[in-house]
Amino acid sequence: MSPEHGAAVATALTNYVFPNDLHVHWSLMIVLYPYITGIVAGAFIVSSLYHVFHIKSLKPVSRYALVFALAFLAFATAPLLNHLGHPERAMNMMLTPSPTSAMAGFGYIYSAYAVVLILEILFIYRPTLVALKKKARGGMKLLYGILTMGSDNLSPEALRVDHKITAFLAAIGIPMACTLHGYVGFIFGGVKANPMWATPLMPVIFLLSASVSGIAGIILSYVVIRRYTNKPIDMNCVRTLIKFLWGCFILDFVFEMLELFSHAYMATHHWEALRDLYLGPLYWSFIVAQVGIFSVIPFIALGILSLVKLSDKIVMKWGSVLSAMILIQVLLMRWNVVIGGQLMSKSERGHAVFHPGFFTKEGIVVSIIIMTLPVVFLWLLSKVFPFWLDDDPAVERQST
Amino acid sequence: MMKGIEQEISRGRRAFIKKVLGGTIAGSLLLVIPAGAMELDRIPEQIPGMRKEKGPFITGRKFAFIVDITRCIGCGSCCVADKNEYKVPDGNYRTWVERYVIDDHDNVYVDSPNGGLDGYQEPRRDLPHPVRDTFFVPKLCNMCEHPSCVQVCPVGATFQTEDGFVLIDYKRCVGCGYCVQACPYSVRFINPETKTADKCTWCYHRVRKGLLPACVNVCPVQARKFGDLNDHGSEVYKILHQPHVISVLKPDMGNKPSLHYVGLRREVV
Numbered sequence: 001m002s003p004e005h006g007a008a009v010a011t012a013l014t015n016y017v018f019p020n021d022l023h024v025h026w027s028l029m030i031v032l033y034p035y036i037t038g039i040v041a042g043a044f045i046v047s048s049l050y051h052v053f054h055i056k057s058l059k060p061v062s063r064y065a066l067v068f069a070l071a072f073l074a075f076a077t078a079p080l081l082n083h084l085g086h087p088e089r090a091m092n093m094m095l096t097p098s099p100t101s102a103m104a105g106f107g108y109i110y111s112a113y114a115v116v117l118i119l120e121i122l123f124i125y126r127p128t129l130v131a132l133k134k135k136a137r138g139g140m141k142l143l144y145g146i147l148t149m150g151s152d153n154l155s156p157e158a159l160r161v162d163h164k165i166t167a168f169l170a171a172i173g174i175p176m177a178c179t180l181h182g183y184v185g186f187i188f189g190g191v192k193a194n195p196m197w198a199t200p201l202m203p204v205i206f207l208l209s210a211s212v213s214g215i216a217g218i219i220l221s222y223v224v225i226r227r228y229t230n231k232p233i234d235m236n237c238v239r240t241l242i243k244f245l246w247g248c249f250i251l252d253f254v255f256e257m258l259e260l261f262s263h264a265y266m267a268t269h270h271w272e273a274l275r276d277l278y279l280g281p282l283y284w285s286f287i288v289a290q291v292g293i294f295s296v297i298p299f300i301a302l303g304i305l306s307l308v309k310l311s312d313k314i315v316m317k318w319g320s321v322l323s324a325m326i327l328i329q330v331l332l333m334r335w336n337v338v339i340g341g342q343l344m345s346k347s348e349r350g351h352a353v354f355h356p357g358f359f360t361k362e363g364i365v366v367s368i369i370i371m372t373l374p375v376v377f378l379w380l381l382s383k384v385f386p387f388w389l390d391d392d393p394a395v396e397r398q399s400t
Numbered sequence: 401m402m403k404g405i406e407q408e409i410s411r412g413r414r415a416f417i418k419k420v421l422g423g424t425i426a427g428s429l430l431l432v433i434p435a436g437a438m439e440l441d442r443i444p445e446q447i448p449g450m451r452k453e454k455g456p457f458i459t460g461r462k463f464a465f466i467v468d469i470t471r472c473i474g475c476g477s478c479c480v481a482d483k484n485e486y487k488v489p490d491g492n493y494r495t496w497v498e499r500y501v502i503d504d505h506d507n508v509y510v511d512s513p514n515g516g517l518d519g520y521q522e523p524r525r526d527l528p529h530p531v532r533d534t535f536f537v538p539k540l541c542n543m544c545e546h547p548s549c550v551q552v553c554p555v556g557a558t559f560q561t562e563d564g565f566v567l568i569d570y571k572r573c574v575g576c577g578y579c580v581q582a583c584p585y586s587v588r589f590i591n592p593e594t595k596t597a598d599k600c601t602w603c604y605h606r607v608r609k610g611l612l613p614a615c616v617n618v619c620p621v622q623a624r625k626f627g628d629l630n631d632h633g634s635e636v637y638k639i640l641h642q643p644h645v646i647s648v649l650k651p652d653m654g655n656k657p658s659l660h661y662v663g664l665r666r667e668v669v
Contacts, residue, residue, distance in 0.1 A: 013526065016510035018539075018586035019493045025577040025590055085575015085595030092555040092574060103554040103578050192653065193548060193584035346586045347669050349510055 015350035024342045024354040027362040029079035031334045032370055034184045034206060035213070036076045037110075038330060041181040042214010043069035044117065044173055049244065051124075051170040057240040064387040065218050066121050071378035073114055078370050083362060102183075102190045109183055113176045120169040122147060123162050125385055127154055131393040132386075143384065181210040188337060195270035195348075196277065196341040201259045205333075208252035213330040215245045216323035221378075223320045231390065235312045242319050246302035249326065253295050256333065273348040281343045281351050286336045294329035298322045440609055446617075448631065450610035458563040458608075462629040463658065464636045465602060465613075466646075467538050470663040471623035474499060474536035476519035478615035478624060483517065485603065485614040492589040494600040495540040495615055500667055503529040508667045537668050538624065540615070541566065541587045541600035542649060542657035549579035549588060549597075558597065564658055565604050570596045584653045602626065 043065045049055040050062035081087045094111075097104035122129070130152050133144035151158070185206025188197040219241045226233045263274050278286055301322050305315055343351045357363035386392045445451055450458075474497055482488065482495045497516030501509040501524055509527060520536070547566045549558045557572035558579050573596035580588045580597060591598035603613035607626075611617070616624045627634035640646060640660060647664040648657040661668075 013509055013528075014507065016498075016512070019491075019496050019512055019515045020580075020586045020589045023491070023589070025580045080576075083576070085577075085590055086573065089555070089572070089574045092572060096555055096572075098553055098556040100551045101554040101578070102552060103576065106554075187578075191548075191552075191581050193582055342581070346584060347510070349508075349669065 016347050017345040017350040017352050018347045021342075021345040021347065022352050024339060024352060026338055026342060027083065027354075028356050028364070028367045029083035029362045029370075031331070031338045032079040032367055033076065033083075034181075034210075034338070035331055035334045036072050036079070036371075036374070037184050038181055038206065038210030038213045038334075039217050040069045040073045040076060040113075040214070041177040041207070041210040042212065042216075043072070043218055044177040044214070045211055046215055046218050046241070046244075047120075048170050048174045048177075051166065052174060055240060057234075057236045060234040060237045060389065061218055061222050061241070063121075063124055063385075063389075064222065065214075066117065066124065067381050067385050067387060068218060068221065068378060069214070070117055070121060071381055072374040073110075073117060074377055075370060075374045076110065078373065079367075082366065082370070102187050105183065106187070109176075109180055113173075113180050116169055116173050116176055120166060120173060121385065122149065123166045123169065126151075126162055127159065127394040128386060128392050130154055135393065147384070178207055182207045184210075188341070193346060194341050194344075195263075195268075196274060196344060197337070199259055199262070201255060201262070202337075205252070205255050205259060208248060208255055209330045209333055211248040212245060212252050212326050215241055215248060216326035216330075219245065220320050220323040220327065223316055223323075225387070231388065233316060235315065238319055239306075239315060242302060242315065242322075243306045245323065245326065246306045249299060249302060253299055256295070257291075270348065273344055277340065277344045277351060281353070282336055282340045285332060286340065290329060290332040290336055294325050294332060298325045298329065443611065445610035446612045447607060447610050447626075447628065448633075450607065453608075457561050460630060461563050463543075463564055463602070463607070464627065464629045464640065465540070465543065465659045466625040466636050466639055466662060467540075467659065468623045468625065468662040469535055469537055469665065469668075471621045472497065472536040472538055473621055473623075474516065474520035475620060476516045477618045477620060478538060479515055479517040481614040481618040482600070488598075489592050492591065492598070494587070494598070495538065498537045498539060498668075499524075500533075500535050500537060500665070501527065501531055502533040502667065503527055504532045505529045506532075535665065537661075538615075539585065539587065540659065541602060542585050542655065542659040543602060544655035544657050546655050548582040548584060548653075548655060549599075552578045552582040554578065561604075565602060565607075567601055567604060568597055568599065570594055570598075573597050584650050584655060585657075 046058065047062050047065035047069070050058040081090060084090055093104055094107040097107070126148060129144050129148045133141060133148055133152070136144050182203040185203035188194075188206075189199060189202030192198045219238060222241075223233060223238065260278070263271055301318065304310075305318055305322070310318075339354055343354060345352060356367075359365055389395045440451075476497060479493075479495055479497060486494060488494055493515040495515075496512050497520075498510055498512045499516070499520050503509070507527075507529065509524065511524070516536075516538075523534075524531075543564060543566050545564070547558075547560060550560050550566060553559075553573075554576060555572055555574055557569045557574070558566065559569065560566050575590055575595045575597065577590055577597070580590060583599075588597055588599045590596070603611070603615075606613060612626050613624075616626045625635055625639065627636035629637050629640065631637060639662065644662050645664070646660050646662055648660055649664075649668070
């Protein structure tokens with residue numbers, strides 16, 4: 001018997017999972033939930049970079065980022081509701097919340113954030129919506145009437161008030177977006193029974209990965225939609241977004257590695273089990289995929305795109321590819337945290353196995369549907385809220 | 401209720417009429433309503449004074465559960481009793497028994513096939529070295545003084561009673577599974593039939609009627625013990641106040657379990 005073979009046999013013999021830990025309770029749905037809320041928070045931050053921090057080059061995507069955030073926000077609760085054993089009781093979380101629960105705040109934080117985001121969109125789009133209302137007929141006219149909140153007043157005084165409101169909403173929106181996703185990280189970070197989750201770095205990592213997923217989502221969708229509709233791409237905007245993506249990803253990746261390093265360096269009595277988890281069931285999805293391929297490559301390549309003078313074509317092409325890689329990296333991170341954390345039995349003597357079903361209630365097909373819904377909704381929203389300034393009737397009117 | 405009345409009638413019309421005549425109509429109804437209680441009277445009270453307790457919650461008592469590892473023989477009777485009491489769906493465990501085997505190379509092997517439900521009838525034969533020591537560890541809800549599950553439940557469906565039980569309101573539970581994640585002892589699961597969280601209750605329904613938990617009742621070697629720590633005559637009080645080797649699981653979690661183990665070994669998690 002070779003030593004390696006002997007070790008494998010010993011591992012198989014010593015592998016003990018508590019009987020109730022054999023079943024992974026938080027499935028793909030709970031992987032998607034922080035993924036979607038992260039994209040929402042990140043997209044909002046892109047918009048705020050223009051509206052609050054006046055990064056002028058981001059103007060072309062500043063409004064689109066808000067609508068993009070709304071499209072995903074609308075479906076953030078879809079995986080949760082599908083996961084709950086009793087979704088008909090979901091409102092109990094808001095009606096009779098338990099104040100000690102880290103989860104009970106989600107309904108409030110989510111709803112408050114939704115209100116801020118919707119109001120921000122309506123006020124920023126108000127001149128556009130008024131112009132569209134004048135052109136529209138029938139049902140669309142009624143819809144625009146509701147969305148303009150019954151006010152067609154576009155006097156300089158009214159627009160000044162609008163601007164004040166949007167600046168205020170964007171300003172409170174930033175801490176709210178950070179709270180939303182930092183809080184989602186805390187839902188995991190506050191579970192002391194799970195040594196992989198229970199780290200104060202968890203909210204930080206969730207927040208930073210949210211930022212990168214949002215920015216990457218905006219870059220990829222901006223380039224794809226503009227190309228698909230044969231419209232010019234504002235490369236200054238794309239280059240700025242790539243720089244922000246790189247900056248956020250430096251922090252994100254460094255903190256992700258710091259978390260792992262902290263576990264390894266402190267080497268508490270949990271470390272042995274954690275090490276076996278990372279080197280065992282999570283070897284391919286964490287070490288190879290998340291870190292090796294989808295972190296290291298974008299980490300270096302985004303730096304090159306940000307620092308080296310390259311042609312627009314290369315920046316556009318590689319910016320999109322790297323954004324797609326970052327979106328996969330964040331999805332892998334969600335998987336490795338949510339599923340990975342549950343694979344380590346609380347016996348700390350073994351690992352469970354998880355294979356998502358294909359057609360099951362919380363399986364792969366349903367996951368794909370849930371991830372497609374925001375994209376479909378975004379397309380529907382594009383029929384109401386023009387994404388870009390070059391197809392905005394209000395902008396045309398002002399310029400002519 | 402009607403069924404109860406009919407049974408009474410069939411048992412002896414004359415006796416029944418006497419009972420009716422003996423009191424008012426309301427009084428006679430009271431005689432038949434607690435039909436279960438009448439049956440219960442035939443079973444001796446196992447927890448002294450419990451049947452005199454009034455009110456929805458018991459106050460002035462502090463219940464504790466003790467598992468004596470040095471006694472457990474791994475027969476699995478407790479698991480069978482538990483499964484029968486609650487019709488626990490296969491693959492989920494309110495209680496289970498682990499088998500620990502330590503070999504002469506100090507390797508620790510733990511298993512719990514089917515949660516020990518079938519009993520450990522055969523020794524492990526798959527180990528490479530001679531066995532130096534072996535013992536069984538029954539597991540169940542730790543009824544923590546600071547329960548993580550109660551802390552994290554977003555709707556208050558998991559709650560703590562004044563007498564120290566941690567219970568679940570199955571009509572409020574949303575089935576989010578947060579308590580399953582939060583429990584350091586993995587005693588919780590999502591019941592595939594009710595779609596709610598579920599776990600060991602230390603047989604609260606039996607305790608309220610003065611009966612011991614089902615698993616305690618059936619243990620042939622008295623490895624499981626249950627009682628009131630405020631009753632200084634109780635066995636649990638005596639054990640916890642005598643110089644035994646007693647510990648709780650994962651004490652560094654800070655949950656302060658009310659489940660104590662006599663002879664707990666350092667290998668046990």
